[in-house]
Amino acid sequence: MAIENEIRRLRFENGEMTQQALAERVGVTRQTIIAIEQNKYAPSLEAAFKIADAFSVPLESVFRWKKS
Amino acid sequence: MSFREKSAWIAFITYTTVFGGYFFYLAQAWDDTYARGLTIGMTIGAVVVLVIVAVVLNVTLALFSPKEANAPADERETLIDLKAERISSYVQSAGVACLIGALLMGWNAILVAVLLQASLVIAELVKSGAQIIYFRRGA
Numbered sequence: 001m002a003i004e005n006e007i008r009r010l011r012f013e014n015g016e017m018t019q020q021a022l023a024e025r026v027g028v029t030r031q032t033i034i035a036i037e038q039n040k041y042a043p044s045l046e047a048a049f050k051i052a053d054a055f056s057v058p059l060e061s062v063f064r065w066k067k068s
Numbered sequence: 069m070s071f072r073e074k075s076a077w078i079a080f081i082t083y084t085t086v087f088g089g090y091f092f093y094l095a096q097a098w099d100d101t102y103a104r105g106l107t108i109g110m111t112i113g114a115v116v117v118l119v120i121v122a123v124v125l126n127v128t129l130a131l132f133s134p135k136e137a138n139a140p141a142d143e144r145e146t147l148i149d150l151k152a153e154r155i156s157s158y159v160q161s162a163g164v165a166c167l168i169g170a171l172l173m174g175w176n177a178i179l180v181a182v183l184l185q186a187s188l189v190i191a192e193l194v195k196s197g198a199q200i201i202y203f204r205r206g207a
């Protein structure tokens with residue numbers, strides 16, 4: 001997938017935030033967070049902004065587009 | 069495993085078991101003379117069993133995870149549902165098109181009706197199967 005992310009690292013840096021806690025803040029299931037974190041699913045723009053907001057960082061600090 | 073993935077498994081297993089049994093026994097008991105009554109009777113029975121089993125299993129599942137059961141589908145689950153539905157619709161359309169051809173060629177109408185049921189069941193299995201695959205490997 002062309003979209004990569006830093007969610008795992010950001011969770012670690014935010015007091016080892018659990019996937020469930022992040023899922024609840026974003027309003028998706030834990031399985032969806034797992035899929036995003038493993039680059040198996042590219043979230044919607046809204047969910048991407050919510051994830052960035054959960055870590056209090058700009059969007060580009062969480063997601064990056066990898067040219068193929 | 070998410071609530072909706074478990075629900076897809078329930079649909080897949082329920083349809084396979086109930087309609088697998090239905091088509092197996094229908095094939096064993098098939099008789100052209102009584103085909104209409106046999107098919108109607110067995111169809112009603114299969115649908116009633118399917119509804120009861122599906123409701124019982126889904127209610128049981130919801131009792132074990134009430135929070136997930138009451139939560140609306142998130143964006144990935146909705147996308148998975150739409151993708152699976154699209155694949156299923158191709159299967160269903162192909163089945164219906166083939167059976168229209170069979171009718172035009174003069175096949176027994178009751179047999180075509182049974183094959184139409186099979187087409188609907190296969191489409192439903194493809195849908196739940198596709199959902200499971202998408203849930204497993206990502207949408």
